[in-house]
Amino acid sequence: MIPMHEVPGSALPGPAAINTSALSKRYGKVTALSTCTISIPEGRISALIGPNGAGKTTLLRLLAGLARPTAGQVTVNGTTPRQDPAFLADIGYLAQEIPLYRRLSAEDHIHAGAHLNPRWDAESVRERLTGLKIPLGRAVGKLSGGQRAQVALALILAKRPRLLLLDEPVAALDPLARRNFLRVLADGVAVGGLTVVLSSHLVADLERVCDHLIMLASSRVQLCGDIEELLAEHQILTGPRKDTTAIERSHRVVQVTRTPRQTTLLVRLNGPVIDPAFEASDVSLEELVLGYMGQDAAPAMAHLTTIGEEK
Amino acid sequence: MTWLVWRQHRVQFYLGAALLAALAVLLVITGVQMASQYHSALVACAANHSCANLSSTLFLGSHAVGFLVIMTLGAPILVGLFWGAPLVAAEAEAGTTQFAWMQSVTRKRWLAVKIGWMLLAAAIWGGVISALVTWWSGPNNAEQLNAFQPGRFDLMGTVPVAYSLFALALGIAAGTLLRRVLPAMAVTLAGFIAVRVAVTLWLRPHYLSAVTVFYKVTSGFTPPGPYWRLTSGIVGPNGLAIDQNTNANVVGGIPASYLPASCTAQSRGAFTPPASCTQALAHFRGFLTYQPAARYWTFQGIETGIFLVLAAALIGVTALALLRHDA
Numbered sequence: 182m183i184p185m186h187e188v189p190g191s192a193l194p195g196p197a198a199i200n201t202s203a204l205s206k207r208y209g210k211v212t213a214l215s216t217c218t219i220s221i222p223e224g225r226i227s228a229l230i231g232p233n234g235a236g237k238t239t240l241l242r243l244l245a246g247l248a249r250p251t252a253g254q255v256t257v258n259g260t261t262p263r264q265d266p267a268f269l270a271d272i273g274y275l276a277q278e279i280p281l282y283r284r285l286s287a288e289d290h291i292h293a294g295a296h297l298n299p300r301w302d303a304e305s306v307r308e309r310l311t312g313l314k315i316p317l318g319r320a321v322g323k324l325s326g327g328q329r330a331q332v333a334l335a336l337i338l339a340k341r342p343r344l345l346l347l348d349e350p351v352a353a354l355d356p357l358a359r360r361n362f363l364r365v366l367a368d369g370v371a372v373g374g375l376t377v378v379l380s381s382h383l384v385a386d387l388e389r390v391c392d393h394l395i396m397l398a399s400s401r402v403q404l405c406g407d408i409e410e411l412l413a414e415h416q417i418l419t420g421p422r423k424d425t426t427a428i429e430r431s432h433r434v435v436q437v438t439r440t441p442r443q444t445t446l447l448v449r450l451n452g453p454v455i456d457p458a459f460e461a462s463d464v465s466l467e468e469l470v471l472g473y474m475g476q477d478a479a480p481a482m483a484h485l486t487t488i489g490e491e492k
Numbered sequence: 493m494t495w496l497v498w499r500q501h502r503v504q505f506y507l508g509a510a511l512l513a514a515l516a517v518l519l520v521i522t523g524v525q526m527a528s529q530y531h532s533a534l535v536a537c538a539a540n541h542s543c544a545n546l547s548s549t550l551f552l553g554s555h556a557v558g559f560l561v562i563m564t565l566g567a568p569i570l571v572g573l574f575w576g577a578p579l580v581a582a583e584a585e586a587g588t589t590q591f592a593w594m595q596s597v598t599r600k601r602w603l604a605v606k607i608g609w610m611l612l613a614a615a616i617w618g619g620v621i622s623a624l625v626t627w628w629s630g631p632n633n634a635e636q637l638n639a640f641q642p643g644r645f646d647l648m649g650t651v652p653v654a655y656s657l658f659a660l661a662l663g664i665a666a667g668t669l670l671r672r673v674l675p676a677m678a679v680t681l682a683g684f685i686a687v688r689v690a691v692t693l694w695l696r697p698h699y700l701s702a703v704t705v706f707y708k709v710t711s712g713f714t715p716p717g718p719y720w721r722l723t724s725g726i727v728g729p730n731g732l733a734i735d736q737n738t739n740a741n742v743v744g745g746i747p748a749s750y751l752p753a754s755c756t757a758q759s760r761g762a763f764t765p766p767a768s769c770t771q772a773l774a775h776f777r778g779f780l781t782y783q784p785a786a787r788y789w790t791f792q793g794i795e796t797g798i799f800l801v802l803a804a805a806l807i808g809v810t811a812l813a814l815l816r817h818d819a
Contacts (some may be wrong), residue, residue, distance in 0.1 A: 247590065264599055265598065269594065269595065269598070274594045276587060280588045282588050283586065293496045296494075296495045297493065297595035299596055
């Protein structure tokens with residue numbers, strides 16, 4: 182009998198859909214991704230978050246097998262990404278640019294997909310696009326950006342992949358379409374057999390559907406794990422004291438914001454906070470994300486606060 | 493994959509087929525006219541025993557169609573520019589490789605099917621044009637004996653097929669390496685012209701060592717069939733080639749200054765050289781360095797082989813560049 186407190190609230194991690202170890206990618210002298218070690222269990226919707234240029238696209242392309250690692254290992258669906266129809270059939274990757282043949286219609290793309298994939302659910306694409314009133318016969322180059330994104334997303338789902346890698350898929354969609362699409366993803370995952378990695382800047386959207394988070398900044402992984410667990414591990418401490426060395430000694434301070442009267446800290450907890458001068462509060466996903474993004478900008482912010490104090 | 497290749501490139505294929513059809517109609521109509529014109533000229537000259545002069549008196553076809561036929565020298569480059577260069581580059585520019593390569597098709601198969609159909613189309617393009625031009629030029633070749641000359645050799649037989657395949661492969665390789673359509677087209681155009689000129693000027697004359705014939709200037713010499721003249725001239729009594737580039741009076745290709753007065757005195761009107769002149773002329777020999785007619789198909793084969801090997805090498809480069817590098 183295992184004591185209850187030893188089992189975390191979330192289910193035990195199942196087999197991993199994605200495992201990387203010390204994965205790095207350099208383009209010439211530019212390091213796009215550095216020593217990235219992550220693991221995403223099957224059946225999760227993982228949010229890939231990070232500032233522009235953090236390496237999100239590079240990571241997705243490495244997972245899809247479109248780019249080759251400079252160093253490190255990747256395992257996707259149990260194998261190294263490779264040029265093999267069976268591997269490719271299980272991956273759905275949608276690039277940020279929404280690549281479609283501009284002169285071909287949605288119907289042409291449906292035909293092409295049927296010729297190029299072992300599993301292909303043409304009816305689901307027609308149904309979805311007809312429901313969205315997107316003309317199947319018109320060249321996709323003549324559709325609006327949002328409609329093109331809908332066509333591409335419907336096509337990627339028709340492949341019935343085990344792993345969906347989506348690079349800012351909802352950026353072009355209106356809020357309602359965004360919500361509908363994310364619900365489709367959530368339903369797909371709930372039915373089983375689907376894992377999703379989704380990059381986006383829209384934290385509110387991600388919060389609604391994602392249960393896993395990968396945070397990249399400056400080509401490195403800052404955070405990777407179950408969102409609930411990550412939120413539980415972090416707290417915001419607010420207090421009058423300017424001296425934070427005691428807290429820094431026992432916890433990892435992610436971000437410090439100082440005003441003349443109080444200091445706010447985002448900390449990754451390492452046990453309970455015992456300093457009574459600080460008031461602890463729960464952290465939201467947005468605060469967590471902005472806190473880690475703000476790490477890079479910290480020196481500039483400190484400079485600004487100094488100017489404020491001198492006034 | 494085949495369905496996608498057809499759907500993506502059918503407009504190019506239709507355009508190519510339309511151009512071929514237009515050329516075929518034009519050449520078949522004028523070719524039939526020329527053949528019958530030539531046939532009746534042969535019958536007429538046989539009747540009055542003047543067939544030896546036929547080549548200097550008969551003009552077959554029209555200048556416009558003749559010009560068009562010469563223009564088919566450029567037909568292979570169209571394949572390189574409009575089928576080859578955009579094949580990979582246009583997809584790389586539009587990002588659609590990321591669509592195709594994320595279906596359940598390996599890059600190797602994607603490339604093989606695309607290139608395979610394009611090669612077939614290019615071979616048909618070059619083959620049909622060559623067949624039309626070769627057939628159309630039949631009477632002129634028989635009359636002018638010029639099938640082996642540069643500018644004619646390149647239009648007929650099997651070489652246009654090899655040029656088309658080479659141009660296509662060059663376009664595909666340039667597009668794959670540069671990943672931009674316009675620069676790839678520029679490289680294809682420059683590369684194709686450079687290779688064709690280099691092969692024509694510096695390689696083709698040496699496929700087989702040329703035949704050199706020395707002959708008496710008084711009797712002259714013409715090889716049988718459509719030979720290709722490389723050099724010709726006259727060697728003087730001292731064994732050195734004489735300079736024929738002179739404005740002085742010339743007798744039988746020899747400047748008058750080399751000859752006794754008896755040759756020039758009677759050079760106008762009906763020329764029956766006196767003994768002294770004939771004796772002097774006997775010390776001169778004409779020479780002709782040429783590739784004989786019998787080698788025509790050997791040369792076609794060698795040149796076809798060279799361009800096929802170049803095309804294969806370029807496709808190899810394309811495959812390496814595409815399969816080794818990131819998408």
